[in-house]
Amino acid sequence: MHCTEAGKPLIKFTHCKKSIYSFSVPRRCPLCQQEVGSAKLEEAPVSISNPFTDGHQEKCSFLLRPTQGTFLREYDGKSDLHVGITNTNGVVYNYNQCGVQRDQAGWEQSLSVPLVQPNMFGLRDQWDRYLEDFSATGAWLPHRYDEDYHNCYSYTLSFINCILTTEGKEQLDKNEFTEKYVIPRTRLASKYIILYRAIEKHGFYAVDHPDQGASPPSEVLCAEGCV
Numbered sequence: 001m002h003c004t005e006a007g008k009p010l011i012k013f014t015h016c017k018k019s020i021y022s023f024s025v026p027r028r029c030p031l032c033q034q035e036v037g038s039a040k041l042e043e044a045p046v047s048i049s050n051p052f053t054d055g056h057q058e059k060c061s062f063l064l065r066p067t068q069g070t071f072l073r074e075y076d077g078k079s080d081l082h083v084g085i086t087n088t089n090g091v092v093y094n095y096n097q098c099g100v101q102r103d104q105a106g107w108e109q110s111l112s113v114p115l116v117q118p119n120m121f122g123l124r125d126q127w128d129r130y131l132e133d134f135s136a137t138g139a140w141l142p143h144r145y146d147e148d149y150h151n152c153y154s155y156t157l158s159f160i161n162c163i164l165t166t167e168g169k170e171q172l173d174k175n176e177f178t179e180k181y182v183i184p185r186t187r188l189a190s191k192y193i194i195l196y197r198a199i200e201k202h203g204f205y206a207v208d209h210p211d212q213g214a215s216p217p218s219e220v221l222c223a224e225g226c227v
């Protein structure tokens, strides 16, 4: 679960009336140098859920990753993102200037949004065939690619809309798609990345408890458990 591609796990503990984030619980508090050992229950360390997953382990999901590099190392909040859809075997279908790609590697640190509820057996059974048939249509030939108007987003959104139509549901337009599938994930990822890089640089990251006057960095608390 904690493979290096997804980054090291983060934990949070309480000391000096602050929430302190780090990669592991240190023997001594980095602020007061006292031993952290005999923690009260409410001070016990908790793990912070990592927003990134290995996309090749995700079935029937929408995936996002930076076009270049990885989230934890290179993403700056504005970098171009590349998106794709997984089949039931973790093959990532995505569209670029070379046409539809079927990637078996390269999406190990992705943001993922499941597209099929666990009880939708019919859709799950047909998923790979839908995805393959959809990808074989002329719309996704290499020469049709346009960086702004006919790109990886067009491909995934069209596929999601085909599925929604099949399910008798309303289609999403580009803005709804971005608001529903892209922005919540990238926002969460950005907070986590800031926290992660600060810990890499300084060994820890301390914020005041929210009930003692919230400072902006304490927003990272949202990164817990809501993925």
Ligand SMILES: [Zn+2]
Binding pocket: 015, 016, 029, 030, 031, 032, 033, 034
């Ligand atoms: Zn302390």
